[in-house]
Amino acid sequence: MRIPATLLLFLLVAPAGAEEMEARLWMVRVSREEQRGAGAAEVFLAPALPAGPGGLLLCAGFALDAPRENATLEAVAIAPDGTEHEAHFVGGHHEEPCTFFRVRGEAAKTWAPVELKGAVPAAGARVLIVGRHGTNLGFALRRKRTRVEAAVFHQVPVYAMEGLDETWLGCMALTADGRLIGFVTTMDSLEEEGGFVVGLGETTTIVVAAEGYAEMALHPGPPETRAWLGINLSPLDEDRERFFGVEEDLAGALVTGIAEESPAAMAGVRLWDVLQRIGDVEVILEKPADRDLFLARVQRLPLGKPLPCRVLRFREGPPGSYTRAVLELEMTLEARPVDFADAPEGDVPELGLKLKAATQDWLAARALAAETRGVVVTRVREGSPAELAGVLPDDLVLQADGAPVADLDALKTATAAARAAGRAKVVLFVRRGADTAFLSLRPNW
Amino acid sequence: MKRRAGSAAAVAALLLLAAGPTAAEDGFQAMRARMQQARDRVYPSLVHILNVEEVFAGGRRRRQVATGSGFFYDARGHIVTNFHVAGRAERLFVTLASRTKIPATLVAGDVYTDLAVLRVDPKLAFPEGNPPFAALGDSGRLAEGDFVMAMGSPLSLSRTISFGIVSCRDRALGALRLAGHETGIFNTWIQTDAAINPGNSGGPLVDLEGEVIGVNTRAGFGYDNIGFAIPSNVVREVVEELLARGKVVRGYLGFTLQQMDEFEDSALAAGAPGVLVAAVAENSPAARAGFRPGDILASLQGEPFEARFEEELPALYRRIAALPVGGPARLGVVTGAAPRTVEEREVVPEELGRHLGRDAEVREWGLTVRAITKRMAQALGLPDTAGVVVTGARGAGPAGGGRLLRDDVIVAMQGEAVKDLEAFEALAAKLVGERANPIRIALRRGTMLDVTVLRPTYEALPDDEEPLPVDEGE
Numbered sequence: 001m002r003i004p005a006t007l008l009l010f011l012l013v014a015p016a017g018a019e020e021m022e023a024r025l026w027m028v029r030v031s032r033e034e035q036r037g038a039g040a041a042e043v044f045l046a047p048a049l050p051a052g053p054g055g056l057l058l059c060a061g062f063a064l065d066a067p068r069e070n071a072t073l074e075a076v077a078i079a080p081d082g083t084e085h086e087a088h089f090v091g092g093h094h095e096e097p098c099t100f101f102r103v104r105g106e107a108a109k110t111w112a113p114v115e116l117k118g119a120v121p122a123a124g125a126r127v128l129i130v131g132r133h134g135t136n137l138g139f140a141l142r143r144k145r146t147r148v149e150a151a152v153f154h155q156v157p158v159y160a161m162e163g164l165d166e167t168w169l170g171c172m173a174l175t176a177d178g179r180l181i182g183f184v185t186t187m188d189s190l191e192e193e194g195g196f197v198v199g200l201g202e203t204t205t206i207v208v209a210a211e212g213y214a215e216m217a218l219h220p221g222p223p224e225t226r227a228w229l230g231i232n233l234s235p236l237d238e239d240r241e242r243f244f245g246v247e248e249d250l251a252g253a254l255v256t257g258i259a260e261e262s263p264a265a266m267a268g269v270r271l272w273d274v275l276q277r278i279g280d281v282e283v284i285l286e287k288p289a290d291r292d293l294f295l296a297r298v299q300r301l302p303l304g305k306p307l308p309c310r311v312l313r314f315r316e317g318p319p320g321s322y323t324r325a326v327l328e329l330e331m332t333l334e335a336r337p338v339d340f341a342d343a344p345e346g347d348v349p350e351l352g353l354k355l356k357a358a359t360q361d362w363l364a365a366r367a368l369a370a371e372t373r374g375v376v377v378t379r380v381r382e383g384s385p386a387e388l389a390g391v392l393p394d395d396l397v398l399q400a401d402g403a404p405v406a407d408l409d410a411l412k413t414a415t416a417a418a419r420a421a422g423r424a425k426v427v428l429f430v431r432r433g434a435d436t437a438f439l440s441l442r443p444n445w
Numbered sequence: 446m447k448r449r450a451g452s453a454a455a456v457a458a459l460l461l462l463a464a465g466p467t468a469a470e471d472g473f474q475a476m477r478a479r480m481q482q483a484r485d486r487v488y489p490s491l492v493h494i495l496n497v498e499e500v501f502a503g504g505r506r507r508r509q510v511a512t513g514s515g516f517f518y519d520a521r522g523h524i525v526t527n528f529h530v531a532g533r534a535e536r537l538f539v540t541l542a543s544r545t546k547i548p549a550t551l552v553a554g555d556v557y558t559d560l561a562v563l564r565v566d567p568k569l570a571f572p573e574g575n576p577p578f579a580a581l582g583d584s585g586r587l588a589e590g591d592f593v594m595a596m597g598s599p600l601s602l603s604r605t606i607s608f609g610i611v612s613c614r615d616r617a618l619g620a621l622r623l624a625g626h627e628t629g630i631f632n633t634w635i636q637t638d639a640a641i642n643p644g645n646s647g648g649p650l651v652d653l654e655g656e657v658i659g660v661n662t663r664a665g666f667g668y669d670n671i672g673f674a675i676p677s678n679v680v681r682e683v684v685e686e687l688l689a690r691g692k693v694v695r696g697y698l699g700f701t702l703q704q705m706d707e708f709e710d711s712a713l714a715a716g717a718p719g720v721l722v723a724a725v726a727e728n729s730p731a732a733r734a735g736f737r738p739g740d741i742l743a744s745l746q747g748e749p750f751e752a753r754f755e756e757e758l759p760a761l762y763r764r765i766a767a768l769p770v771g772g773p774a775r776l777g778v779v780t781g782a783a784p785r786t787v788e789e790r791e792v793v794p795e796e797l798g799r800h801l802g803r804d805a806e807v808r809e810w811g812l813t814v815r816a817i818t819k820r821m822a823q824a825l826g827l828p829d830t831a832g833v834v835v836t837g838a839r840g841a842g843p844a845g846g847g848r849l850l851r852d853d854v855i856v857a858m859q860g861e862a863v864k865d866l867e868a869f870e871a872l873a874a875k876l877v878g879e880r881a882n883p884i885r886i887a888l889r890r891g892t893m894l895d896v897t898v899l900r901p902t903y904e905a906l907p908d909d910e911e912p913l914p915v916d917e918g919e
Contacts, residue, residue: 232892232893234893234895239848239896239897239898240895240896240897242883242885242898243885243886243887243896243897243898244896254895254896256890256893256894256895256896257892257893257894271894272894272896316860319859319860320859320860320885364892365891365892366826367825367826367827367891367892368826399739401711401712401713402712402713402739418712423710423711423712424710424711425707425708425710425711425712426711427708427711427712427713429738429739433824434823434824434825434826435701435723435724436701436723436724436738437701437703437723437724438703438707438708438713438721438723438738438739440707440708440711
C-alpha cells in the first residue's frame, strides 16, 4: 500500500497533546434496564475524558441514548489502568453532543482533569481519532490518524473524514495539539463529500457544557449546601410567547410549576411569570443542555442571602390580551432537597431489597403528595423473598407489618421485629402507580 | 388446531377402546352422535359479526372494521357477543348460519364483563319464523375435564367448531384492561383447551348437552390451548339486566380487595377469615366511611364476606355491585383478634361509573380528547375531573409538533376554563366556526401548568384520509 507523503509526515510528527489525552482516556459502560417487564439490560460503551474536577467524565451524547421512563441507568467508569469505579450520570442529553458522568469514591479524590480546549479545524487539518473499544478480552485502545476532508457548517459544524466506520462511533477527534474537535456521532450526513464520512459534534457546546459541570463539580459539597429555587421552568419559545400575545423574542423562561413554600414562592414568583435573572445568573433555556447549565449555576448561588431576581409578569387585559410589567423581587435561596439520584441507598438483605427513602423530586414526578413518606425499591435481588413475592423496582413501600415505613431504618426495624417474634412472613404495603397492594415476603431467616 | 381437537377425541376413543372393540365402536358412535346433537342445538343460532366502529387515537377519529362471533339468545332476535367485538359499533352486520348477511343494531353493552347485546329483526332474519336460539346452561355445574366445543369465526372463518375440555372452571385473572377500560373484576373465567383464536370472541362455548356454558372472550395468543370464556351464569345475569334496563347498574364502594391466603401466618393474619382491603379509592364511599387499606372485612349485610383464594374475589365484587345504589349497606370490619371482634359500619354505595370518559375529536386541529371520569383522575394523579385529557395529536396537525401530548389535560382555551368535555366541545365548535387563530391553550402536563398555542389553517391536513367505505351488505 502506498502511503501518501503528507500522511507519513503526520505519522512521524506525533502530536504530544493528543497523546497525553489518549493516555488519560477512560471508558464508561452504561447499562439500562427496563424496570417493568422482562427487558434485558442494554449496554453502551463510550470513551470518556476526565473533563473537570471531582471525578467529572465527558462522553459522547449518544452514550445515553434516548431516555425512557421506568428504566434504571447504571454506569461504571473504567480507568486507563483497567480498574472499575462506580459512576453516575450527572447531565447532558442524548440529542446533545455530550453527556457527563461522575466517578465516585477514592478515584474522585485524586482526580486530575485534562485541560479541555475546543477547536474548529479547517479542511485538510490533521486529526487523531482515539477511543477504547470493548472486546471479549477487555478494553483495547484504538487510534487512527486521518484528515478533515471537508468541513460543513450546518447548525453545528460537521466534518467529513476518511477511513472511519460505525465502530468508531463515540470516539474523540483531537487536533495535533490535543484540542478536542468533537465526538464521532453521525455517519450519514455528508455522503456528497465522497468517501466514508463522519460528522462530529460541536466543540464549543461541549466545552461550555463541560465548564458548567466543572462549576458544579467545583462546589460538590453535600447536596444540602446547593441552592434551589423550587420551580419548574419551560423555555419561552414562540408558542409560549404567542400565548401571551408577545411578538418579539423575550429573554427568560416561563414558570410552569412552583413548589409551595419554596424560595421562589416565598419571593412572590407566580405561575406563568417569566424568570429572567436570579443573582448574577441570566436565565437561558434554549437547548436541552441549557437546563443543566442553568441548574449548575443556580446551585452555586449563596444560601440564606437575599438575591435580586427579575421577573416579567403578564396581566390579563381584555380577552386574549396581556400587558406585562418587569418586577424586581428578592429571593433568599435555600438548600436544595436531596434528589433521588443523590439519596443514599440502603440494603435489607433478608428481603433481598435495595431501597432509598422517597425524595421530593421522586414524589413530584409521580404526582404524589409531598408529605408522602415511604421507601422506594431500587433493586430486587434475583431469587430473593422480595422477587418471589412480586416486589418490583420503583415500588414505594409504605408499611411493613402494619407499621409505617418513613425511612430505611423503619423497614429494618419492622423486619427485625418480625424475626424476633418468630413470624415466617413480612407483609409490605406498597404503592405501584395508582394502585396499592399488600405483598407477603417469606424471608429465609 | 386440528391437533388439539384430535387429541381430545383420541383420548375419548382410547378410553372407549379399552372396553373392547364392539363396545368401543358403539361408544364412539354414541359419542359422535351426542356431539352432533349438541352441535345441532347451537349451530343454527351462531352468527358472524362485522362491526364498523369508531376509534379515537393519534389525534383523529377513525373507522375500523372488527369481526367476531355471537349467538342468538332469544326468539326476539337478540344476539349475545363481547363488548370488544360490538360495543363501540357505528354499524353492524351479522351473517347467519344460513349465510344471509343482515344489518343489526347495538342494544346495550357492559364493558366490565365484556358483554354486548345486538338485535336483528327476526322477520328479516328468519322469514319462515321459528328463529333458532341457544339455551344458556348452568356454568356452576361444570367440572374440569368436561368436554366442550367452541363455536365461532376464528380469523373470520365462520361456522368453525373446535373441541376440548374445561381446563379450569374458575380461573381468576384479576382486573384486566380492554382498550383502556377496566374489565374482568366481576367474573372468573372458564379456561379451555378448545382452540380459541382472534374472531372467536363472542362465540359460544357449548357443553355436550348442547347448552351454552360460556362466551369465548380471550386467549393466550402465542401460547397453545389457553382460552377463556365468561361463565354462562354471569352472562345470564348481565344480559337480562342489559335487556331490562339498557345497562348494568352496579353499586360502588371504592375497595380493592385481596385474598387472605398469603397472609394467614403473618402479622395481618389476626383478622382471618375475611378479606383484605388493599386500596380505598379517594373520595369513595368506603373512604368516607373511614375504611383504610389493611382493614379486614368480614361481613356484608350481615352475611360472611370472605376470600381465601383469588378466584373467590369476583363473587365478592359482584355482591358489592348488587348493593342498591344510595341505600345504606352494612359492612363488618375486624377490630380485634383475640377474641375476634367485628364492628359494623354503614356505607352508602354510589353507582359504579364508567372507567373511561367519552371520546371526541376536533378534526380541524388534528386533536382527540376524552372526558375525565373520577377513576381516570385518580389514575392520572389529577386533583379533580376538570378539563379534558388529550388522547392524541396528529403529527402534521396544528396540535402536533409537541404542542399537545397524550395525557396532557387541557384546562382552559382562549382564557375560558374548560370544565368538562361538553364545555370543551361547545367552545371548540365556536372557535372552529369563527376559524379562530391562534388558539391559546392552558394545560396541565404532569406536575406543570403550561401554555401553548395552536395555529390552525382550517385547510385539509396533509395526512387526511378518506373515510373507510362501509360495505352495506347484500
